[in-house]
Amino acid sequence: MLRKHASTLLTATAFLLASCGGGGGGDNAAGTPAPGGGSSGGTTPPAAPQSLYAVPAPEALTAAEVAQIVAQAAGEAQARGLPSIISVVDRVGNVLAVYNMNGAAPTLRIPTPPGGGPSFDAQGLTGIPAAAGAIAKAVTAAYLSSSGNAFNSRTASYIVQENFPRAPGKTTGLESGPLFGVQFSSLPCSDLNRRMADGTIGPKRSPLGLSADPGSMPLYKNGVVVGGIGIMGDGVYGADDDATKNDVDDNEEFISLAGATGFEAPEEIKANRISIDGTTLGFVDFGVTRANLKSNPAAPPSLGGLGGYVAIPGYYVGGGPIAGTPYATAASGYRLATAAERTAGSAIDSPDALLVVDAAGNNRYPIRGGTDNAEVAQPLTAAEVRAIAEEAFKVLGRARGAIRQPLDSRMQATISIVDTRGQVLALQRSPDAPVFGTDVSLQKARSAAFLSSPKAAADLLASGSADVAGFVQKTRDFLGRQDALTGNIAFSERPIGLLARPYFPDGQVNTANGPLSRPIASFSPFSTGLQSALIIGNLAQQLGEVAGGAAVPRRCTTLPAFDASGGNRLENGLQIFPGGEPIYRGTTLIGAIGVSGDGIDQDDMVSFLGVFNGGVRVGGVGHAARDMRISAIPFRQANNAFLPYVQCPVAPFLDTSEQNVCEGK
Template identity: 60%
Template sequence: MRSKTSLFRSAAFAAMGALLLTSCGGGGGGGTSTPAPTPTPTPTPTPTGGLYAPPAAEALTAVDVERVLAQAISEAQARGLPSVIAVTDRVGNVLGVFRMNGARATATTASAPNGVNIDAQNVTFPAEGGAIAKAVTGAYLSSGGNAFSTRTASQIVQEHFPPAPTTVGLESGPLFGVQFSQLPCSDLAARFGAAGAAALIGPKRSPLGLAADPGGLPLYKNGVLVGGIGVMGDGVYGSDPNILDVDNDPEEFIALAGTRGFEAPAAITADKIAVDGTTLRFSDATFAGVMSSGGASFASFNGTAGNLVAVIGYANAAITAGIAYGSEASGIRASTAAEFSNRDAFVLTDGSGANRYPIRAGTDGASNSAPLTAVETRAVLEEAFAVMSRARAQIRRPLDSRAQVSISVVDTHGAVLGIVRSPDAPIFGTDVSLQKARTAAFFSGAQAGAELSANTSADVRQFVGAMRTFLNDPAALTGAIAFADRSGGNLSRPYFPDGEVGRPHGPLSRPIAQFNPFSTGLQSALIIGNLGQHLGFVSGASPTDTPARCTTLPNVAAGRNRLQNGIQIFPGSVPIYRGNQLVGAIGVSGDGIDQDDMISFLGLHNGGARVGGIGNAPKAIRADTIVVGVGAGVRLRYISCPFAPFLDTAQQNVCEGL
């Protein structure tokens, strides 16, 4: 049976009760390399559109939502587990939350392994928050090419991949850290309660970020992703540390019963997708084990088996129809020709026709003598989109599908200079691509150490000293080194080199004795106050919600800091330089991490070649010049590009020497 590990932080809640190595190889933590020759680039056509088929305009109706809820309620009754059940649409709008009579009011995370509870360990929060987070996760991690669940999320965020007693010593999950995205404090995420055209705008936030507790599944209608269902019933919000057994998880069976008629297409479920030779997990529950018939109506349950409930900050006590993804009202739509030249491009919108993040110049002229121009921003976004359009996807079916991602560009202040998506990119990548871009810009900047050292939290401040000691560099975090997210991710693992048991933890991580997937180190420490404030608001204990700006870093402009939606610690971003001067960063998310790395790195390289003046960091200052330890030390990684990366050429080693 499952042993659930915990997700968030108790201390903060007391008050609320790749190395490019000058080459192209490798994945996670270690290794050395010799310089590779600079190749002659092979020109390839730039795709201009028509390569992607946008998802059909499908949405859950109010009757559909009632059916999903009724099927789940019936299964919960059959299993004797009164539960809280939530349904969302694809962009995170909560369409209904049902609390069954006798359902636990709260859920609790487990303690730290050593009993010293840091971040969100041993925390109690409203069960509705867990159900919504699971539904959001099922919807956000999935697409028309892949169906992922919270069990899938559990597999890819732990300290070893795949998580099992026999895999100790392997690197951490490929999306290690993604659980701290879609945060309730994110400035990208829309919020429930807006009036008029903005009411159903997405992407919406999640109360707890992304969930790793089985019991969250995507919903499909006529083969099109339309939302997710989440179930919170057993009072334990955690993850599955052993994928070698098959769990009999009542929450997962209840969620699966709810998907009857809205099941994920069998050809794209996670168990048909492999990462680094490991097949992912989708659900340990099967329809053969479902106990209920699913024929009961919602009307027969509403008011007798329980009731629809309001959730502060997320939903009224009512059923709402979902919104069709891709429509203006959904918050994500096809771009206009004026907004983006490639006709496959999608953008975020405000519901009234305006692009939320139009391409623009850098806002950081007060501290940066050579800000990015709008022409440069456009070139980087367009060239990265072109690389994506040629790239072979890792996590999509059928095989040899094109990669689909979200791409963000920011300046050195973390201000968004443009965001673009492919039509069917998973929603989670929107927020994550922005996190990645901001993270690369922040840690490559001259101010990183000073701003962290000035934080009101002693826990946050201590990471600066740990970093400088670990790297044996008293000047670390002062702008001398260019950090990609793969580099920072190397330093954010509970073992360094990544996964190797018995090694010390990275300086931005928690020690393994007090680590779990949702107490990751600096990443969680930066936002734990926001998360505590928000859960107090959701529970009704506090009238004040967290502001739409994560972290307590100092402002760099009125009402804005550099890390407005938190940091991210898995690969897919690089900083942007003008010569030796940092001017911004690009972040990519939505496919395999090597694909994300390649799209950001080559997109920036090609964009710089197109307009001149900007490009990747000079090789001499990239993080892969850092060797930790003496003798046979461990070199940090910068980026890693995939094998056989493109669909239109057999070219290999496409990042080598750049």
């Protein structure tokens, strides 16, 4: 998930072709490794895989505990004179409570970008129920956290904006946050994230995606994350523009802090104990301490007369608190793969593989071959998919995590593989990977496959949105390639992200925006560019559901359908930070892989080496040829430097001192 480069200049360090495979294609002219060798090559049978991870204990909030959390938060809101909407969710996003205090603002407002841009009002983002913001904040705290890290919506505010770290004046001259774009994940329209009608099965959707508006806390029991609390009181759903001063969200943060009393994250894993290139992340604002609470959470008020539990269509039935569901049990939507599934080939051969399952406990995404035989002469086979997924999981198990405490903890993440239509061919997780990475890994895989596809330009032009269609010519002009987005250029997630920044090179002052971004004057975390343009209309429809309208389809974009099923290639939206690579058979795109959970360089490495090692293992598949990669295009805007294709960590493994692990591949 998180990793940030120390350099603020897009020089040889940031745009290097070599070092970590930035433009290298190995010695194979087609970019596909020759059979034999690699991590599973040779004639010696591989040893049986050993378990490397512990499954979190099956902790969950009881209904009485949810009521206690709500009462503690309401007491602080009352003491501060800020009637609020209080939401509590479990780790997989089931909404356990939405409590509306008397006098709480019924709707929220999203700040407009300073320089305008496509109007939120014109796109239907007005009159948004404030409960949507409270739920989104609670989901964010739960989804970004694990047993090794405790994050919340203030942490998200640090890492999703156009500069990192946050400081006065939006700190021009610094690169974008490492999770730039993650706010547009776990969207309410996602085909992966579930709905209230699906029962307790997760992961659930969020009405506003992930939130960068402070006012939430993760909730823990015995060191295990069991959910999150989110507060909406001031009526403004924004982000913290300046990490050096107190801001108007402090009251909401105090209320969430009081609500989390007795369910606090362990001190040693809070975001303010985790740094990215020497910058400590945010967890609470200055002065937000328990000593400065205005209430006594040990003696919360009676909720009688303060407000009531309110039903939120599509999210919460109302009537009172609900017990949470223990994570990593079949009822939660996640469980370990069985030995039979691993032997039969519907899951990778690892005792640590956690699957996403349906209400009957069945694997939602068993390993299979590509579904795109109408468009691809030789689609990915199930054996090839399994090889790539298993090799990626092996790299994951050896890698040092970037955000987990204690230091030198093993990396945890989700791995997704798709075909050229974005159809899921495999989805596997390590046991304690943050939940947000489930949806994000799939977004990354689909994004790399889509922008590398021969269909990309045609689909964008046929989306029905002039805003979306306009990004095609912007990209072609920027790259100096009028054939861009027609399958002739391989796009991995790292360069996709750099092209989606409001400064190009990333963080530079007085430069034009990347072609997939809004200009900086029109940019905001809610209006990033192509990413937001693709889903904004559907998001408005989904928010109408929260206000009591009809349920809408599980599909986030209006791209044309690839067949009579109505499916399209970006059903859960576009993602724009590193950790995804297209997969090729020779010069033909056949799919993509996405990884998310524990450091963007780590995500990049697992996806990149997974494809390479999987190709070595089975032969015939691998990375794009060197001259097809976007890293082969010199950029006039950066003194003819080159975009990186992948950036891997220095000395990333726990079991060896190996370095430059992606070089030449």
